[in-house]
Amino acid sequence: MAEPDAVQTFEDGLTKIRGAYEQALRDATDEPELRLVNGRYVGPQGELTKLLKLMPKLPGDRRRELGQRANALKQEIQTTFDVVLDGIHRRARDAELTGPSLDVTLPGRWPMPGRLHPITRIRNEVLEILVSLGFDVADGPEIELYENCFDKLGFPPDHPATDEHDTFFIEGGKPSGPHSVLLRTQTSTIQVREMSRREPPLAIVSPGAVYRRDDDATHSPMFFQLEGFLVDTDVTFAELKGVLTLFLRRLFDEHVAVRFRASYFPFVEPGGEVDMSCVFCRAWEGDKERTTACRVCKGNGWMEILGCGMIHPVVFENVGYDPEKYTGFAFGMGLDRIAMLKYGIPNIKLLYDNDVRFLSQF
Amino acid sequence: MLTSFRWLQELCPIEADVREVAHRITQAGLEVEAIEEKGANLSGLVVAEVRTRAPHPKRDKLTLVTVFDGEAEHEVVCGAPNVPEPGGRILFARPGTILPNGLRIEPRKIGGVESSGMICSEAELEVGADAEGIFIVDAENEALPGDEVADALDLHDFILDIGLTPNRPDCLGHVGIAREVGVLFGKRCEPRRAAGPRRTFAAGASFQADQPTTDLVPSWDGESEPVDAPALPSISIEIADGDRCPRYGAALVSGVRVGPSPFWLRYRLHNLGLRTLSNVVDATNLILLEWGHPIHGFDLNRLRGSKVVVRLARKGETMATLDGIQRTFTADDLLICDGEGPVAVAGVMGGADSEIRDDTKDILIECAYFAPRSIRRTSRRLGLQTDSSHRFERGVDPEAVPRVLASAASLIAELGEGASATTAIDRVAMAYSPKSISFRPARAAGLLGTPIETEESQRILEALGCRLIEKTDSAFTLEAPSWRPDLGREVDLIEEVARVRGYDEIPTAVPRVRPSESGTPEVLRFISALRTAAVTAGLYEAVNYAFLSVEELQKARVSTDVVALANPLSEDRSAMRTSLMPGLTGAATRAQRHGATEVRLFELARTFHPSDDILPREDTTLAIVLAGDRSGWIGGDRPFDFYDGRGLVEAILDRVIGQRSDFTPGEVPEFMHPKRSAIVSLAAREVGFVGEIHPDVGDALELHGRVVYAEIDVAALHVVTEELGTPQGHALPKFPAVTRDIAMLVREEFTAGEIATALSEASGGLAESVHLFDLYRGDQIPEGQRSLAFRVTYRDPESTLTDKRVDKAHAKVAEVARDRFQATIR
Numbered sequence A: 001m002a003e004p005d006a007v008q009t010f011e012d013g014l015t016k017i018r019g020a021y022e023q024a025l026r027d028a029t030d031e032p033e034l035r036l037v038n039g040r041y042v043g044p045q046g047e048l049t050k051l052l053k054l055m056p057k058l059p060g061d062r063r064r065e066l067g068q069r070a071n072a073l074k075q076e077i078q079t080t081f082d083v084v085l086d087g088i089h090r091r092a093r094d095a096e097l098t099g100p101s102l103d104v105t106l107p108g109r110w111p112m113p114g115r116l117h118p119i120t121r122i123r124n125e126v127l128e129i130l131v132s133l134g135f136d137v138a139d140g141p142e143i144e145l146y147e148n149c150f151d152k153l154g155f156p157p158d159h160p161a162t163d164e165h166d167t168f169f170i171e172g173g174k175p176s177g178p179h180s181v182l183l184r185t186q187t188s189t190i191q192v193r194e195m196s197r198r199e200p201p202l203a204i205v206s207p208g209a210v211y212r213r214d215d216d217a218t219h220s221p222m223f224f225q226l227e228g229f230l231v232d233t234d235v236t237f238a239e240l241k242g243v244l245t246l247f248l249r250r251l252f253d254e255h256v257a258v259r260f261r262a263s264y265f266p267f268v269e270p271g272g273e274v275d276m277s278c279v280f281c282r283a284w285e286g287d288k289e290r291t292t293a294c295r296v297c298k299g300n301g302w303m304e305i306l307g308c309g310m311i312h313p314v315v316f317e318n319v320g321y322d323p324e325k326y327t328g329f330a331f332g333m334g335l336d337r338i339a340m341l342k343y344g345i346p347n348i349k350l351l352y353d354n355d356v357r358f359l360s361q362f
Numbered sequence B: 001m002l003t004s005f006r007w008l009q010e011l012c013p014i015e016a017d018v019r020e021v022a023h024r025i026t027q028a029g030l031e032v033e034a035i036e037e038k039g040a041n042l043s044g045l046v047v048a049e050v051r052t053r054a055p056h057p058k059r060d061k062l063t064l065v066t067v068f069d070g071e072a073e074h075e076v077v078c079g080a081p082n083v084p085e086p087g088g089r090i091l092f093a094r095p096g097t098i099l100p101n102g103l104r105i106e107p108r109k110i111g112g113v114e115s116s117g118m119i120c121s122e123a124e125l126e127v128g129a130d131a132e133g134i135f136i137v138d139a140e141n142e143a144l145p146g147d148e149v150a151d152a153l154d155l156h157d158f159i160l161d162i163g164l165t166p167n168r169p170d171c172l173g174h175v176g177i178a179r180e181v182g183v184l185f186g187k188r189c190e191p192r193r194a195a196g197p198r199r200t201f202a203a204g205a206s207f208q209a210d211q212p213t214t215d216l217v218p219s220w221d222g223e224s225e226p227v228d229a230p231a232l233p234s235i236s237i238e239i240a241d242g243d244r245c246p247r248y249g250a251a252l253v254s255g256v257r258v259g260p261s262p263f264w265l266r267y268r269l270h271n272l273g274l275r276t277l278s279n280v281v282d283a284t285n286l287i288l289l290e291w292g293h294p295i296h297g298f299d300l301n302r303l304r305g306s307k308v309v310v311r312l313a314r315k316g317e318t319m320a321t322l323d324g325i326q327r328t329f330t331a332d333d334l335l336i337c338d339g340e341g342p343v344a345v346a347g348v349m350g351g352a353d354s355e356i357r358d359d360t361k362d363i364l365i366e367c368a369y370f371a372p373r374s375i376r377r378t379s380r381r382l383g384l385q386t387d388s389s390h391r392f393e394r395g396v397d398p399e400a401v402p403r404v405l406a407s408a409a410s411l412i413a414e415l416g417e418g419a420s421a422t423t424a425i426d427r428v429a430m431a432y433s434p435k436s437i438s439f440r441p442a443r444a445a446g447l448l449g450t451p452i453e454t455e456e457s458q459r460i461l462e463a464l465g466c467r468l469i470e471k472t473d474s475a476f477t478l479e480a481p482s483w484r485p486d487l488g489r490e491v492d493l494i495e496e497v498a499r500v501r502g503y504d505e506i507p508t509a510v511p512r513v514r515p516s517e518s519g520t521p522e523v524l525r526f527i528s529a530l531r532t533a534a535v536t537a538g539l540y541e542a543v544n545y546a547f548l549s550v551e552e553l554q555k556a557r558v559s560t561d562v563v564a565l566a567n568p569l570s571e572d573r574s575a576m577r578t579s580l581m582p583g584l585t586g587a588a589t590r591a592q593r594h595g596a597t598e599v600r601l602f603e604l605a606r607t608f609h610p611s612d613d614i615l616p617r618e619d620t621t622l623a624i625v626l627a628g629d630r631s632g633w634i635g636g637d638r639p640f641d642f643y644d645g646r647g648l649v650e651a652i653l654d655r656v657i658g659q660r661s662d663f664t665p666g667e668v669p670e671f672m673h674p675k676r677s678a679i680v681s682l683a684a685r686e687v688g689f690v691g692e693i694h695p696d697v698g699d700a701l702e703l704h705g706r707v708v709y710a711e712i713d714v715a716a717l718h719v720v721t722e723e724l725g726t727p728q729g730h731a732l733p734k735f736p737a738v739t740r741d742i743a744m745l746v747r748e749e750f751t752a753g754e755i756a757t758a759l760s761e762a763s764g765g766l767a768e769s770v771h772l773f774d775l776y777r778g779d780q781i782p783e784g785q786r787s788l789a790f791r792v793t794y795r796d797p798e799s800t801l802t803d804k805r806v807d808k809a810h811a812k813v814a815e816v817a818r819d820r821f822q823a824t825i826r
């Protein structure tokens, strides 16, 4: 049933809203306030919403017309709302674009950082070069038989050549002889192991921990070596020189000079040691004064870097290769020493202290 | 081996300077590690003549001396007891001179008397060890006042410190190094043949012995000085073990006067690092340094029974060596004995009873060749390394015995003003036979990778002392010289040729490396990937020593079934680790001690375990430790706990394996927290554990706070990867998923993991995933319960899901939650 007052109320309502909404919306300074104000008109409890709820009470002949007006008003409010909201967003964006900068000096949010140990790092660098030259990587036990560490590598029994290998022996094993058990003193054991189970051609590098009974300012009782060797028909000393020169230049600097001189290791012959021009005073640049003052090479411009040679026929005989058919070369280096040279590490003990202040430098 | 450059020049006169010689021998394998110039730091020091000598007016022990330095007289106060008479010459430091030790001589008052300058001792000039008195210039020296000391005393020299490799015993004496220098500089440098004794017994007296003898005057071309002959004793020499002592020679010098050595000898020994003792002992040392062949002098009158026997010791036999220590021998030790018992440890050290003393008159000089292994074993067993054992164990020249004896007898007779017998006993139990070696120039060229003229090879090898026996087109046969025990087969000669020419002469070539069939084992790449993953996940890599003490293992409650070292450096490092845990947590403890607030470390290394095989078992393990606080963004730090460890393990395994790992309660090692640890498995295989360290163990290890620890068994993990194979790609789903949430109150004893698994199974295969997105305990939640909310994602890969199917499946899911876990669905 229609109420004549209802029309009046409705019309008054529309008039009141129409007169007020625009200013009210435009007065809002931010989005929440705008939405609050907007809600006062078109929200569930809003004035316009309430009017619309009166629709059924309107007389039939006016209902349609009033309804259209109310909806039109609602549309106008929405339009105004959108315009005002756009304005607010624009102002906010302009304010951010023209206002003070973010404090970019505050820390970033990191995933947790970590680092490889310098020995792993140098091992990776060394392996990357040698593997790219065609060498395979191999591995062997750190606790070894005497024969694999010495006899089969051509160390004569009771010979001073073992003096540099002050060896840790395992308790309970045979106290002496080929089957006594020890901590390997060199990664050259890999030569024996790999040659005993494979046939040439072989090109192998093997990094790993080795142990000697030395503990002073420059020696650590455990340290890391890398052994490399190549066996095939017609392998020459010239190729040994080629591989090691290339290797050192790639690892340190393409300009380093490399010098081979005679030396002695029981399992190679001819045997040699390799010196490289000092990387601290950059001796290859020929700045005499800088080299003279260099404390690392003691002014002579060279540093000892690795040992090498042609695999001794006695090693081939011990693993059952025919030394007339095959030749090969081998080389070995201390990874600790190379890491110290390459990364300028002043003291070998730092490598085994595991102090994060040190580990985080690499 | 300290080497006098002057001495080398005397033995092999060449033009090259010391640097060039050092460079060439270094390249050839005799590494010169240092060069020290001698006589260069004495500028300003001069010879001066004593003019007057008077007691100091106030001080008893001081003398006032006026010296003339060639230009002026100086008055000096001298504290030495041996100021010579006027006319005597001394060494004088004028005011302003700087002594080798850096001290600057200034005029100063001593006991009220002005002293301008200093009269020096040997020690002050660092030309000898004598600090007792001042140096007095020998009467035979023609130096004049004002002559520089270094010139007047002939002090100029360079001392090379050569690091000799053990294959070159021939270079343990100056003769051998000079020979090497001669070869390298292309100079035929046959060391002067040793002169036989100049002072000999009248009538050429020789040993009265029924023994093979050798003539000691082969090359002396001057006049001998006959000395009155005492009655020469008869000495017999017996070698009871010819394998260990193939050759034993003995010379006799009689009537010596033991006293100080002349300056030139003391100076030379001083520069070469030996103490001077007496003329006779110094002479034996000089011979050692000259020939590289140890000799030993016995006081003839203290040898009992007129005989020398070289034999093995009887077990338990004893003798005092000349260092005063009573030694006990085994049946493996070779002894030199007289008629009654041992008088020397062969090749190692003489006995105290028969050593040369101040009153020694007659000396039996021993020069022998002992088998290297025998000497080494004895020297090792006795812990007695001497200049003598060092040379014998490397191998002296067996053929040098007569020459060395001649040199020694000559020098001792000369210095001791005694006389030598003109012959020596030379007993050979086993004759030396040279090794003959065939050398193929083609083989040398093939091995070195460069052609070498056959003539050049031959010239080098002959210069080194090899004797050509036979020569064909393709090979020649040579005999190696007796002083090179290291030359035994062809490759040894190839090395000689290569090193004398210089390795620089060999070109460089890069080989074509033929690939092997097997390549690098997969597990090594896998280990490398694990390290990278651990670093990427936020860990620093540690490297610990592989040995520690059993006590540390006990404290950490890890296995003490260890592989122990028989000869550890210390108790601290006497057992191989059975676990990475003590080492890695040790690093954490030290870091905390340094004040580190956050410790994140891993180690990937081996542990060692006794096994039934001859070699112990070596396991490779990845271990992780987290301690302290995990740092947040500007504050917001919070202590590490189990979930940080689990997350790290998941991240690492996900990166390496590409699969989610499972964490279940289970039996973890004793050192782990029983309630805050889990077993890690992958594809239903156990691969490790993670959790917090047992708080009692943490206390024992002096760790602070909760410490998270995890271990992954690399071998087990590698097996899983092999089983899982390579990841395979799948098409993306075609039909949309529907998600429904289910929240429940459930008792603490049910794990979120088992509930999620049950919910998934209850969905009749429709649940693609069940994801825990909320967990709440506290207000409004009954004691012993927690609120869990899961989001279940439903998908049918074959069709679009209807609401009805999802409702039905979700109702089943809720039913299981209620029935199996007595959950209250919220």
Ligand SMILES: [Zn+2]
Pocket (backbone or CB within 6 Å): A278, A279, A280, A281, A282, A283, A291, A294, A295, A296, A297, A298, A299, A301, A302
């Ligand atoms: Zn340098």
